[in-house]
Every structure is written in structure tokens, then in C-alpha cells.
Amino acid sequence: MFTGIKNKVAIITGAGTGIGYAIAKLLLENEAKVVINEIDKTVVESLYNELNSQFPDQTVLQLGDAGEIEVIDQLISAAVHNFGTIDFVIPNAGITLFGDFFKFKPEDFQKVIQLNLQGAFFLVQKASKIMIAQNKGGRIVLMSSITGIKGYPDLTCYSMTKAALRMMTKSLVLVLGPHEITINCIAPGATLTERTKNEEPDYAGTWAKLIPRGKVGTPDDIAQTCLFLLSKEAAHVNGQTIVVDGGWTAIGRYPNDLQE
Numbered sequence: 001m002f003t004g005i006k007n008k009v010a011i012i013t014g015a016g017t018g019i020g021y022a023i024a025k026l027l028l029e030n031e032a033k034v035v036i037n038e039i040d041k042t043v044v045e046s047l048y049n050e051l052n053s054q055f056p057d058q059t060v061l062q063l064g065d066a067g068e069i070e071v072i073d074q075l076i077s078a079a080v081h082n083f084g085t086i087d088f089v090i091p092n093a094g095i096t097l098f099g100d101f102f103k104f105k106p107e108d109f110q111k112v113i114q115l116n117l118q119g120a121f122f123l124v125q126k127a128s129k130i131m132i133a134q135n136k137g138g139r140i141v142l143m144s145s146i147t148g149i150k151g152y153p154d155l156t157c158y159s160m161t162k163a164a165l166r167m168m169t170k171s172l173v174l175v176l177g178p179h180e181i182t183i184n185c186i187a188p189g190a191t192l193t194e195r196t197k198n199e200e201p202d203y204a205g206t207w208a209k210l211i212p213r214g215k216v217g218t219p220d221d222i223a224q225t226c227l228f229l230l231s232k233e234a235a236h237v238n239g240q241t242i243v244v245d246g247g248w249t250a251i252g253r254y255p256n257d258l259q260e
């Protein structure tokens with residue numbers, strides 16, 4: 001359906017489960033090569049073995065914390081060493097830490113900033129240097145959130161980082177645009193992943209009632225949008241945040257809501 005994916009080399013962080021895993025799998029199905037990063041060794045090894053047997057020679061696993069500079073350097077080396085190039089970068093890993101604003105601790109603040117911002121900033125910086133040197137363009141997709149657009153209870157720190165990623169997207173078109181490298185951002189709405197399932201017993205049912213489409217999002221909804229942004233067809237889409245939320249951010253609260 002979309003072109004320009006086959007034989008391209010992608011780096012995806014936090015790809016052992018959830019949205020990152022769905023993006024990795026969709027890219028592999030479209031014959032791309034993928035450096036998969038994940039922090040959780042136990043989760044990822046069985047999944048990686050499954051992907052590796054289904055798509056031999058198309059994947060490399062690089063364990064580690066995607067917020068650490070050393071791990072980012074290893075991801076870059078893994079792509080270049082194993083596949084000779086970098087075409088797509090998706091800093092997907094993010095930490096969602098709920099907490100009362102008045103009790104939020106500096107160490108938790110640092111944890112969120114390190115992964116959500118430092119991880120994305122330096123992976124993009126280091127990978128795009130290589131893309132520029134290669135002189136054959138590239139695609140970057142950042143992972144924001146609807147909570148970076150609308151206020152959400154007990155998520156101030158996380159939401160700040162997700163809003164910052166939207167600004168990083170806009171800002172970098174100036175630097176990367178002249179090199180045929182596009183940078184865009186996805187803001188997923190409530191999406192049913194292993195983590196969100198554990199957050200609330202009826203996560204899907206609750207969000208189905210709040211989302212105009214009447215359904216919670218799936219990792220594949222996000223992966224399909226990402227595939228488009230990585231494709232040749234999206235060459236002129238640059239600096240944008242695409243909200244994938246079934247319509248949740250399109251509406252506000254109404255007087256009628258108070259009557260229930």
C-alpha cells in the first residue's frame with residue numbers, strides 16, 4: 001500500500017511490547033530492517049525470538065535504557081554495523097508516571113525527563129547526523145500523547161514532556177528539512193497496551209464510553225499512522241503532529257454532561 005519502506009533501516013525504542021512492538025512488526029512485514037530496543041530482558045527475548053524466526057536477517061535486538069546516551073550510541077552502532085545505514089528513527093519509549101503535583105519527587109521528575117526528552121533528543125541528533133552524511137534523506141517519527149495537548153489529572157510532568165516533543169518536531173524542520181529528512185509526531189489517545197491494561201481493570205470499556213468513535217485505540221492504529229509518515233507518500237508532510245485518538249481531543253465538555 002505505502003512505498004519506500006522495503007529494505008529501509010529503522011531504529012525503534014521501547015519496542016518489546018505495546019505501540020513500539022506493533023510498529024516494529026508492521027515495518028518487518030513491509031520488509032524493512034529493524035533495530036529493536038527494549039529495557040526489559042525477560043519480556044523481549046521471547047518476542048524477539050518470535051520476530052527473528054518470522055523475519056530472519058531483518059532484526060537486531062539492542063537491550064538497554066533508551067534514555068541513556070551510552071545506549072543511544074549502541075543503537076546507532078547496531079544499525080550501521082548490521083545494516084550499513086539508518087533511514088527511520090522512532091524514539092517511542094516513554095515513561096508515564098502519575099503523581100500528585102505537590103508530592104512529585106525530583107528523582108521521578110528526572111526519570112521522566114531522561115527517557116521522554118533526553119532519549120528522543122539525542123537519538124534524533126545522533127541518527128540525523130548520519131542521515132545527513134549519507135545524503136539520502138530520512139524519516140523521524142516522535143511519540144507524543146493527547147496529554148501533551150489537553151490537561152490530564154496527575155500527569156503534569158509526563159504531559160510537559162509530551163508537549164515538548166511536539167515543539168521539537170516543529171523546531172527541527174528548520175535543521176533537517178533541507179536534507180530531505182522529515183520529522184513528524186504522533187499523539188496517541190488512550191491505547192490498549194499491556195501497560196494500560198494493568199493501569200485500570202476495564203481500561204477499554206471506560207475509554208470506549210469517552211471516545212467519540214466508541215472504541216479504545218489499538219497499537220495497530222498507531223503503527224498504521226507511523227507507517228504512512230515513514231513512507232514515500234508522506235514526503236511533503238513535515239513538522240506535524242497527527243492525533244490518533246478516535247476524536248477525544250476534538251470535543252470539550254458540554255452543559256449536557258452535568259445533567260448525568
Ligand SMILES: NC(=O)c1ccc[n+]([C@@H]2O[C@H](COP(=O)([O-])OP(=O)(O)OC[C@H]3O[C@@H](n4cnc5c(N)ncnc54)[C@H](O)[C@@H]3O)[C@@H](O)[C@H]2O)c1
Nearest residue numbers: 014016017018019039065066093094145188190191193195
Ligand atoms: N498506550 C497509550 O495509551 C499511550 C497514549 C499516548 C502516548 N503513548 C506513548 O506511546 C509510547 C509507547 O506507549 P506504550 O503504552 O506502548 O508503552 P509501554 O509503557 O507499554 O512501554 C513499551 C515498552 O517500552 C519498554 N520500556 C520502558 N522503559 C524503557 C526504557 N527506558 N528504555 C527502553 N525501553 C523501555 C517497556 O518495557 C515496554 O516493553 C510511549 O512514549 C507513550 O508515552 C502511549
